[in-house]
Amino acid sequence: MSASSRSINLAVIPGDGIGQEVVAQGLKVLNAVLPQDVKLETKEFDFGAKRYHATGETLTDADVEELKQHDAILLGAIGDPSVPSGVLERGFLLKLRFLFDHHVNLRPSKLLPGVATPLKGQPEIDFIVVREGTEGPYTGNGGSIRTGTPHEVATEVSVNTAFGVERVVRDAFARAQARPRKKLTLVHKNNVLAYAGHLWTNVFNRVAKEFPEVTTDYIHVDAATIYLVTDPGRFDVIVTDNLFGDIITDLAAAVSGGIGVAASGNINPSREFPSMFEPVHGSAPDIAGQGKADPSATVLSVGLLLRHLGFEAEAARIEDAVSADLAERGETVRTTEQIGDALAVRVAR
Numbered sequence: 513m514s515a516s517s518r519s520i521n522l523a524v525i526p527g528d529g530i531g532q533e534v535v536a537q538g539l540k541v542l543n544a545v546l547p548q549d550v551k552l553e554t555k556e557f558d559f560g561a562k563r564y565h566a567t568g569e570t571l572t573d574a575d576v577e578e579l580k581q582h583d584a585i586l587l588g589a590i591g592d593p594s595v596p597s598g599v600l601e602r603g604f605l606l607k608l609r610f611l612f613d614h615h616v617n618l619r620p621s622k623l624l625p626g627v628a629t630p631l632k633g634q635p636e637i638d639f640i641v642v643r644e645g646t647e648g649p650y651t652g653n654g655g656s657i658r659t660g661t662p663h664e665v666a667t668e669v670s671v672n673t674a675f676g677v678e679r680v681v682r683d684a685f686a687r688a689q690a691r692p693r694k695k696l697t698l699v700h701k702n703n704v705l706a707y708a709g710h711l712w713t714n715v716f717n718r719v720a721k722e723f724p725e726v727t728t729d730y731i732h733v734d735a736a737t738i739y740l741v742t743d744p745g746r747f748d749v750i751v752t753d754n755l756f757g758d759i760i761t762d763l764a765a766a767v768s769g770g771i772g773v774a775a776s777g778n779i780n781p782s783r784e785f786p787s788m789f790e791p792v793h794g795s796a797p798d799i800a801g802q803g804k805a806d807p808s809a810t811v812l813s814v815g816l817l818l819r820h821l822g823f824e825a826e827a828a829r830i831e832d833a834v835s836a837d838l839a840e841r842g843e844t845v846r847t848t849e850q851i852g853d854a855l856a857v858r859v860a861r
């Protein structure tokens with residue numbers, strides 16, 4: 513449960529595609545980093561395309577009850593070309609994030625020394641995105657009429673509640689307050705998404721009054737994509753909605769070392785339900801089974817998981833190991849397993 517109880521009961525969901533490959537390396541590093549007196553119990557779950565084809569199920573009530581019994585969840589990725597788009601993403605991944613109230617989707621971006629970036633020079637990049645994880649346009653609030661005809665009409669309504677927005681905005685302010693630069697940027701599109709945008713802006717401005725040390729600003733999401741490329745150093749903490757957060761964190765990954773090193777946590781801050789840690793990337797069918805996937809994002813997600821459970825020293829060892837490995841690796845191409853092996857050796861030192 514925590515560093516003081518010295519045991520971790522972990523649910524492991526490798527999932528689809530490269531999820532299988534990167535989670536194996538994440539577990540290897542987890543086993544290597546934990547001191548001998550920490551009892552690690554893992555239970556693997558077969559969610560994803562294989563289970564869906566065998567049973568037609570994505571996530572049952574019984575599965576949810578079983579997952580609830582764990583301290584945390586480690587996920588690889590879900591989604592496979594053999595399953596219609598959205599069935600697993602909605603029926604498993606989003607369902608679990610919503611049921612376990614993972615409203616803080618935490619996505620750090622840090623350009624580590626010696627790591628290649630497509631940006632000019634070696635800009636300072638060290639920010640976190642706090643993406644709302646349970647609302648926005650991802651709730652499945654929509655529908656289609658005259659489906660499949662030339663007169664089809666489809667809606668996908670963005671759900672934004674004052675409760676949901678305030679709790680994630682508060683979380684982001686608290687994180688900004690705890691960082692040296694103490695800066696929080698709201699990213700939205702309040703010039704056109706007026707209803708949702710004004711709710712976000714009003715809540716943000718109201719909560720800001722309680723955090724006078726935090727400097728704030730607002731940027732429209734389209735402009736934010738410019739600054740993430742031209743001036744990423746301007747960001748410290750970003751708070752944004754589910755959809756914008758999904759999109760800008762792939763871009764943030766691309767400028768700060770690549771999608772193969774981007775970690776995330778789906779956090780339930782009240783700890784009523786287990787939090788889930790996973791790489792930002794998906795199942796990457798284009799490279800699955802070839803040993804090409806970089807497991808660093810999953811290993812760094814294991815680091816976030818350990819920090820969440822109170823294993824701060826072990827989390828720091830993982831971050832240092834990935835940083836040293838990336839610096840040493842340079843442009844050399846290594847297999848998924850070779851990277852996992854190297855990281856396991858480093859964290860055990």
Ligand SMILES: NC(=O)C1=CN([C@@H]2O[C@H](COP(=O)(O)OP(=O)(O)OC[C@H]3O[C@@H](n4cnc5c(N)ncnc54)[C@H](O)[C@@H]3O)[C@@H](O)[C@H]2O)C=CC1
Pocket residue numbers: 530534588589590591592593601605771772773790791792793794795796797798799804805806807809
């Ligand atoms: N959290 C999750 O489980 C997520 C699942 N997905 C699902 O994954 C499937 C594929 O989605 P895509 O849009 O292609 O996104 P993706 O993130 O799987 O792949 C995008 C690109 O990044 C590369 N890439 C991804 N992870 C990498 C790694 N660790 N090392 C090196 N290269 C890596 C891929 O080869 C591909 O070129 C879809 O079914 C999608 O719905 C997508 C994102 C998140």
Ligand SMILES: CC(C)CC(=O)C(=O)O
Pocket residue numbers: 601602605606758792794
């Ligand atoms: C597959 C989506 C449901 C999720 C996604 O792309 C993400 O959380 O980054």
Ligand SMILES: [Mg+2]
Pocket residue numbers: 758759762792
């Ligand atoms: Mg995404």
